[in-house]
Amino acid sequence: MKNKILVTGGAGYIGSHTCIALHEAGYDIVVYDNLSNSSCEAINRVSILTGKPIEFIKGDIRDTEMLRQVFSSNYFFGVIHFAGLKSVGESVSKPLLYYNNNISGTINLLEVMAEYDVKNIVFSSSATVYGDPEKLPIDESSPRSCTNPYGQSKLAVEYILEDLAISDDNWNLISLRYFNPVGAHPSGKIGEDPNDIPNNLMPYISQVAVGKLDKLNIFGNDYSTVDGTGVRDFIHVSDLAQGHVAALNHLEQQTSLNKNRSVGFLPINLGTGRGTSVLELVNAFIQVTGQAIPYQFVGRRAGDVASCCASAYKAKVLLGWEAKLSITEMCQDTWNWQSNNPNGYRVKDI
Numbered sequence: 001m002k003n004k005i006l007v008t009g010g011a012g013y014i015g016s017h018t019c020i021a022l023h024e025a026g027y028d029i030v031v032y033d034n035l036s037n038s039s040c041e042a043i044n045r046v047s048i049l050t051g052k053p054i055e056f057i058k059g060d061i062r063d064t065e066m067l068r069q070v071f072s073s074n075y076f077f078g079v080i081h082f083a084g085l086k087s088v089g090e091s092v093s094k095p096l097l098y099y100n101n102n103i104s105g106t107i108n109l110l111e112v113m114a115e116y117d118v119k120n121i122v123f124s125s126s127a128t129v130y131g132d133p134e135k136l137p138i139d140e141s142s143p144r145s146c147t148n149p150y151g152q153s154k155l156a157v158e159y160i161l162e163d164l165a166i167s168d169d170n171w172n173l174i175s176l177r178y179f180n181p182v183g184a185h186p187s188g189k190i191g192e193d194p195n196d197i198p199n200n201l202m203p204y205i206s207q208v209a210v211g212k213l214d215k216l217n218i219f220g221n222d223y224s225t226v227d228g229t230g231v232r233d234f235i236h237v238s239d240l241a242q243g244h245v246a247a248l249n250h251l252e253q254q255t256s257l258n259k260n261r262s263v264g265f266l267p268i269n270l271g272t273g274r275g276t277s278v279l280e281l282v283n284a285f286i287q288v289t290g291q292a293i294p295y296q297f298v299g300r301r302a303g304d305v306a307s308c309c310a311s312a313y314k315a316k317v318l319l320g321w322e323a324k325l326s327i328t329e330m331c332q333d334t335w336n337w338q339s340n341n342p343n344g345y346r347v348k349d350i
């Protein structure tokens with residue numbers, strides 16, 4: 001058995017897929033999640049898929065005493081920190097909630113980690129920290145800026161992690177900047193389960209396909225892109241999950257090989273390096289699944305950038321990781337999950 005890892009937010013979309021990848025890689029994991037945007041059923045299904053009960057603690061990262069209990073009763077190598085709120089729109093109407101949950105919660109977690117001398121962390125950052133990129137593909141040294149409280153919270157945590165690295169070289173902090181995660185586990189048992197009408201493109205498409213929504217609104221067809229619609233770097237959630245295993249391996253290797261040299265603060269993009277337009281994704285989904293996706297063009301969505309695409313070079317060189325799965329698998333696996341679970345983890349619509 002390899003090291004023990006605390007997975008905050010492990011019941012969520014990316015966390016649940018990463019729990020499977022961590023299990024397959026031999027890690028022992030403890031999931032810590034307040035279930036504010038997820039369900040116990042995701043944990044049950046991860047246990048079924050891995051054939052092993054998952055150790056799950058319902059708790060909030062802002063709850064110092066609860067975290068202390070968890071750290072005092074386990075010996076962790078490190079933490080994969082997914083826990084956070086992620087809706088851009090909601091963050092604009094509830095900035096304090098986002099700053100409290102995502103920034104104060106992370107500070108609290110880091111303080112408890114320091115108390116127990118656990119100084120290895122992989123943080124869920126986002127391509128949103130690049131704002132409106134000056135050049136594509138975006139590499140990790142590109143300037144950072146954000147225009148909404150969600151993005152600000154990710155950027156603020158990155159600055160905090162950088163300052164920690166400067167203050168004490170026992171900290172090893174990897175900030176994984178995800179591009180656009182989509183898809184689901186190939187079993188169709190776990191996937192993305194938005195609470196409300198989805199804000200993101202792929203879950204919206206799949207809910208149109210399954211008949212829960214009438215039609216897709218495509219926000220803008222006048223961008224200077226291949227077909228006028230926005231371009232994004234969509235990445236399969238299973239590839240993303242493997243990226244976390246690769247990041248942990250890197251931390252383990254560096255901390256055992258270079259006892260006197262810390263990893264410091266290491267930002268790494270997780271993307272495919274390929275851009276796909278909204279219309280290309282819609283057409284691929286129709287082709288792969290045979291489902292109709294009625295759509296109409298509407299005006300641009302405030303805050304959207306025209307194009308976003310990762311340089312995936314650093315992840316390949318430093319972590320030995322690269323995305324393997326194509327747009328076809330992203331569509332296939334999304335549809336497999338959505339069609340088998342039209343109401344997500346809920347048995348019935350509520």
Ligand code: NAD
Pocket residue numbers: 008009010011012013014015032033034035036037038039059060061062081082083084085086101105124125126127178179180181
């Ligand atoms: P998710 O909402 O499915 O998962 C987040 C999990 O964190 C949920 O299970 C939620 O219940 C939990 N959580 C939230 N606040 C908590 C708290 N205070 N204490 C304990 N648990 C808490 O989201 P996801 O898509 O799996 O995203 C995971 C992480 O990756 C988030 O930090 C998100 O901001 C980041 N991220 C997501 C995307 C994306 O498009 N999905 C892109 C870039 C970055």
Ligand code: WQD
Pocket residue numbers: 086088125126127128179180181199200201202204216217218219220229230231232278301304
């Ligand atoms: C993709 C494209 C839309 C919905 C967001 C967050 C980002 C990160 C990932 C967390 C855009 C278009 C969408 C729809 C559409 N999350 N679209 N109709 O905006 O690139 O990134 O999720 O960190 O922070 O901002 O992803 O899926 O919302 O949009 O036409 O109903 O699809 O305009 O061009 P985005 P998205």
